[in-house]
Every structure is written in structure tokens, then in C-alpha cells.
Amino acid sequence: MTTEITTTTESATTTETTTTTETTTTTTTTTTTTTTETTTTTTTTETTTTTTTTETTTTTTTTTTTTTTTTTESTTTTTTTETTTTTTTTETTTTTTTTTTTTTTETTTTTETTTSSTATTTTTTMTTTATTTKLPGCLPPTIRLVPNASSTAPVRFFRSDDFYILSNMLLRCDMSAAITTKWALHSCNTTCSSPIQIDELIHVNFNDLFIPARTLPYGVYQLKLTVIMEAATNITSTASTYVMVIPSGIQANLIQMGTSLVTRRYQKNFALDPGTFSTNPDEVRWDASDWNYAYYCTTASLFSSSQLMTSLLPIDDPNYMIQNTSCFKNNSGNEIEWEYSSNVYWKSTLTIFAQALKPNKTYQFIVNMTTKSYPIQQGVGYLLVHIEDNESPLITIACIISKMCVVKFGEFRNLNPTTQLALYSTCGEDCSTIQQIKWLVYQGFINASLNTVEWILFDSNSTNHDNMFFGISTANLTVSKDIFEQNPAVQFWRFKVLYSFSSTTAFSVLSFKVNQKPRNGSCTIDPLNGTAETLFTVVCSHWFDEDDIKYYSLYGT
DSSP states (O other), X not given: OEEEEEEEEESSXXXXXXXXXXXXXXXXXXXXXXXXXXXXXXXXXXXXXXXOOOOOOOOOOXXXXXXXXXXXXXXXXXXXXXXXXXXXXXXXXXXXXXXXXXXXXXXXXXXXXXXXXXXXXEEEEEEEXXXXXXXXTEEEEEEEEESOOOSSSOXXXXXXXXXXXXXXXXXXXXXXXXXXXXXXXEEOSSOTTEEOOOOTTOOOSSSSEEEOTTSSOSEEXXXXXXXXXXXXXXXXXXXXXXXXXXXXXXXXXXXXXXXXXXXXXXXXXXXXXXXXXXXXTTOSSOOGGGEEXXXXXXXXXXXXXXXXXXHOOOTTSTTGGGXXXXXXXXXXXXXXXXXXXXXXXXXXXXXXXXXXXXXXXXXXXXEEEEXXXXXXXXXXXXXXXEXXXXXXXXXXXXXXXXXXXXXXXXXEEEEOTTSOEEEEEEEOSSOTTOOEEEEEEEEEEEETTTTEEEEEEEXXXXXXXXXXXXXXXXXXXXXXXXXXXXXXXXXXXXXXXXXXXXXXXXXXXXXXXXXXXXXXXXEEEESSSOOTTOOOEEEEEOOBOTTOOOOOOXXXX
């Protein structure tokens, strides 16, 4: 280690003293070099200052494989009315023949003193982890990841969703330098030390990381970005963020298209088949045998899914028949009123036999599904079945864009009030004699005392609504977003399609709950104006949404 101290004192005469001490230490294990750079500059009045600096360079060669260097730089500036200037400079250059791991802490302290003895001190500390051989004029890049989260509070993403990790890098080098970037992914289900095999759809050599849907299994992950600045020698920085991939929730459909309400004939069997018609957005292929099925039936209309677990028993429970809301009370006089029937998995299909349910009455069927491989993932499907005396063809309704109609809870789909709603209907059987199709629209309001939704027919044929409903007499219906924006107090909407045949009618219903906008939050931007090179900081806080905040978008005008 070499330390060179030059002390210069100026007044009427100039005195210069130079002291040099040189020490070289070599070991066969670990070398630790401590370098201290201190520069003190004093600005004086009415005095001429002369500074003499002596610089010594010491080169140390070692065969060790690990070198740790700690560098502390301090700069102090003092303005007074004194006439003496002292400058002390110690500079050491160390060159090694191996890779060096450097931890650098920069602390800048500025003290201003006036003749009235008033002092102000500002301290800023920045810590960067890097692997580098020290290069004059270059510091490790600074990296900021968005979103930035810790292992104890990772950002959550549904497995069915794509997501991005963005990087903001600041290069601090006087010379021109190219950079290379690479991402690494580690599983943190136990520790974060295990790298995972990266799917070919994930590209790791870009500044930003894009994770396509269904490429990461459920769990917590460390996403680590390494940036190498290629100058005369390489300078490396790293930054990490943490994410949790969670189940999206399956779409449990008891019949095709997941319709809310259908009509069925009293004298005819009908099947509930969630093993065929359900979908799992987290998987490319649906496998009915991966799931457990529990079926419920009640004559009461349940408003919330929480009532399912608190008040009902599965239909195969020995005590089910004694419930007041039981659907099956040996209505037909037959011993068997339903059975499990499926070629895939014996509980994935439930068949209700003819005359098991009373005519002119509505029943609610529910299926609760849990996966065998990941028990936390589950889905609940609801279906209202109205039993008719006459022949009743099966009519179903669905959204043209299925992602716009995911289950909110119970029989209700999610409705985004800021976009139009596009529905279509189909007739599944005995459809050759269709004479007329008509859509009816209902508004729903909560009856708190009965814990149900009451429906009121909406006048969709009014001249005020000519530009809000399209296809009111066809199989497809498009509803303008204006109808939702003009009725902000309405939380529930129901769309009913009525098919008329030569000798009978049949209908189907799809019900929605309006998805409320995020609320109670605010956003700020600093500064309020600037140029293309200005760094703006946007902070959004205290926003709340029942379904969580998925992401934030920033738009400039």
C-alpha cells in the first residue's frame, strides 16, 4: 500500500513538505486493499494559493483468486475568511491480474459555514454492487426495475396473464461504452438460489423482460438483471425484483357457454357437464380428470357464493334430503332421480332424470371444483334451470369476447362499463321452426332484507335508446357503453333472449355485475413541466379496487 501526503501552507512565505510511505503486501490467500481518497478544497479571499501535488503509483501483483476493495471518497468544501489554504491529496492506483469484486459506497458531505456560525449539512449515500477493475471516470451502471418488489412482498400476476418487467439504466462513464444485458430467473419457493429452466418464449437478452402467459408455474420468483458496461474493461451491475405467479381461477360452466339461466322440459333428462364445458385459463388443455367435483341444488336463489359453503350440503350427502331447500324430495316416485355419468371421470357429469324436478319452478344448480394437483385453485359454477311443462329447446347465451365475461361471483359475469357489450345466442336442439327472436333487458337492485337481486324490465325500445341497442330482434345483441355510463347507480344488468317456435317458447339469460372503477387514489407528477430530456417522476397512491389494481398506464398528450 502506498500513501502519499502533500501538505502546502501559504501565507507571506510558502513551505512545502512531502512525505511518502510505500508498503507492498503479498499473501497466497486473500488480499484486501483499502483506498482512501480525500480532497479538501478551501476557497479563500485576498490570498494567492499555490498547490504542489506529488503522485505515486504502486503496482501489486498477486496470485490470489479473490480481491475485495472498499473505496470511500469524501469531499468537503469550506468557505471562510481565513488566509491559509491546505490541500492534502492521496492517490493510489492498484492493478491486479485477477477479477476483482468491488463494493463501493460513495458519501458526499457538504458543509457551508458563514461568519455568523450557521452550518448546513447534506449527506447522500448510494450503494452499488459490481464486479469491476477500477476504470478512471467510470462507475457501475445504476439500475431501477419496474415493478420493484421484495421477496417478502412480491408483485402478484395471474398465470393466464402476460407481464413485463421494465428496466431504467443510468450509465456513468466519461468514455463511450457499449452495454450487454441478461436476465436470470430463480425459484424462491424454498430459497432463491435455484435457477430455473427458461421457456424458449422468454427472451433474456433484452433490457426489458417479457413473461408470456402460462410459461411460469405457480410460485415466487427472483428476476435478476445483469448489466455489463463494456469500456476498456468490463463494469457490471445487477438488480433484482420478485414476482408471485398465482392461479387465475377456472371458468366452471355447468352447460355449454356458461349461460346463467336456461329452460328444460319436465319430461326430459338433462345433463350438467362441467367436466366438458369448463375452462382453465392457466392451461392450454383442459383435463376433466384433474378435478374434484361437488354438486349442490337449491330452490332458493343464492346471491353470494359465501352462502354456498355455509348453508348447503352436496346432493350426495346423506343428510341432503332433509334440507328445506332440497331440490329432490322423491318428486317422481322413482328411487333414482340423478346419477353421475361420464366416460372421462365419473363425477364430471351429473344427469338429472325426467320428472325429478317439479314443472313451472326454477332451481339453482352449483358445482364446486378443486384441482387435485394444486388444491388452492378452485372454481364455482352456477346455473338456474326453469322447468317447463312443454317442449323447451336449449337456448344459450355467451359473450363474443369471452374474456369480457369472466365470472364475477355466483351467476354474475363481470361487466366493464367503459366498453360496449357484444352477446350472441344459439339454439341447441329442435330449432327448425324458429319464428321470432327478441331480447329483453333488465336492471337489478339489491334487496338487502332478502339478500337477493330484484329485476326491473328496462325499456330498450324507447326512442331515447335507439343508438344503444343493436340487433334487438336477432340472435346477436350489441349494447353501447352509453347505457352503462348513463345509469351509474345500476350495479346489475340481465339480458334475456326469447325464442318463439310454432308451438312453444324457450329462453335463456345472462346476468352481469358492473365492475366498479378504481377509486380514492391520486397521482402526482414532478416537475410539472420540462423538455424531452427532463426526468419526470409520477407517483400514484392509495388507489383501491375490489379486484385489485392490475396495472397502471401513463398517457401523454
